[in-house]
Amino acid sequence: MKRLVCYTAFLFALTVNISSCGGNSSNNSSTNMDSTTVKKGTTKISWGQTNGKDVFLYTLTNAKGNQVKISTYGGIVTHWISPDKNGNKNSIVLGFDSLSGYLAKPPYFGALVGRYGNRIGDAQFTLDGKTYKLAANNGKNSLHGGLKGFDKQVWDASVANDSTPALTLNYVSKDGEEGFPGTLKVTVQYSLSDDDELKIEYSAVTDKATPINLTNHSYFNLTGDVSNTILNHTLTIHAANYTPVDTSLITTGEIKAVKGTPFDFTVPEKIGARIGQVTGGYDHNFVLDRKDSSLQQAAVLTDSISGRTLEVFTTEPGLQFYTGNFLDGKFTNHDGKVINQHAALCMETQHFPDSPNKPKFPSCILKPGATYHTVTVYKLSVGK
Numbered sequence: 001m002k003r004l005v006c007y008t009a010f011l012f013a014l015t016v017n018i019s020s021c022g023g024n025s026s027n028n029s030s031t032n033m034d035s036t037t038v039k040k041g042t043t044k045i046s047w048g049q050t051n052g053k054d055v056f057l058y059t060l061t062n063a064k065g066n067q068v069k070i071s072t073y074g075g076i077v078t079h080w081i082s083p084d085k086n087g088n089k090n091s092i093v094l095g096f097d098s099l100s101g102y103l104a105k106p107p108y109f110g111a112l113v114g115r116y117g118n119r120i121g122d123a124q125f126t127l128d129g130k131t132y133k134l135a136a137n138n139g140k141n142s143l144h145g146g147l148k149g150f151d152k153q154v155w156d157a158s159v160a161n162d163s164t165p166a167l168t169l170n171y172v173s174k175d176g177e178e179g180f181p182g183t184l185k186v187t188v189q190y191s192l193s194d195d196d197e198l199k200i201e202y203s204a205v206t207d208k209a210t211p212i213n214l215t216n217h218s219y220f221n222l223t224g225d226v227s228n229t230i231l232n233h234t235l236t237i238h239a240a241n242y243t244p245v246d247t248s249l250i251t252t253g254e255i256k257a258v259k260g261t262p263f264d265f266t267v268p269e270k271i272g273a274r275i276g277q278v279t280g281g282y283d284h285n286f287v288l289d290r291k292d293s294s295l296q297q298a299a300v301l302t303d304s305i306s307g308r309t310l311e312v313f314t315t316e317p318g319l320q321f322y323t324g325n326f327l328d329g330k331f332t333n334h335d336g337k338v339i340n341q342h343a344a345l346c347m348e349t350q351h352f353p354d355s356p357n358k359p360k361f362p363s364c365i366l367k368p369g370a371t372y373h374t375v376t377v378y379k380l381s382v383g384k
């Protein structure tokens, strides 16, 4: 369950805003640009402009020299660079080296997704007796916050006064933006520990009741090479149940047992082993087994080619497991390789899809006076 904690201190006041520190804003390339060291372990470069605003790319570097790069456009994780079992470094997430790649609207590569990650059926919901209409940007449904969700906004950035390299992003979503009620003030903090834990902490407050479901949409390929599909990766998901969907990928409202189905990842399974039995591939929300809302392990992904393991921990009740079914060769990864179907997968920690219309699902409604607070950690390790 999401923790709606009544904090009085407003999160924005905790950080020092440095995003207005200038810099060349017309160049879209991350190469040949001078980087500024903002703090030990954190550097920043100008990354171009969009929406009339300067965009920056931050790099968090831990004591091992491993790096996560984050763009203030969309709060996008553009690279997560670490060594494989042979010591060769490459990025385990899909992404681009320049802002222009993201302005071409790839399907949410690495982005912070909101105000409501995943789908809302028939692009509408009713809250406190009032019906709110959203953009139908996915067939008849609304997907990932609408036409211009949080993934297409420029966030304000600040660097936290913390010994771990960390970046704090703030965004204010106006009352009525993309059809949602209430001014929502959102803070997301990314940090990279020396143990290769990428922690994402999401917080928000509102002045009117609103649905909220924030997630990160990184596409992982642990081999770091998209010419290998993720079908040979092995996955465990701590979920005895999942939420079935209809043909438009809207949850039916049922919660079904995974036992005896291709959705059973309660013990490690090759992703490709049963994918052929799932129409269109995996694109489903798993109901995480949990007793309380503490941070707990949700999934473990391993790959024998690279020797890498990625563990996912979260406070959220659900995990959307998506096998990149709609990737179709239209985009090219950092390394110049074409991104085809199943080149990467997403593990989006979240509330269940279409919760605003499914009263039996855990509530995703944030009310004035409460603080939305969820945490997700992706922990990377490498073996032999």
Ligand code: BGC
Binding pocket: 107, 108, 118, 144, 249, 283, 284, 320, 322, 326, 346, 348
């Ligand atoms: C959804 C997919 C969608 C993808 C990109 C995922 O979260 O579950 O259906 O294609 O995002 O938009």
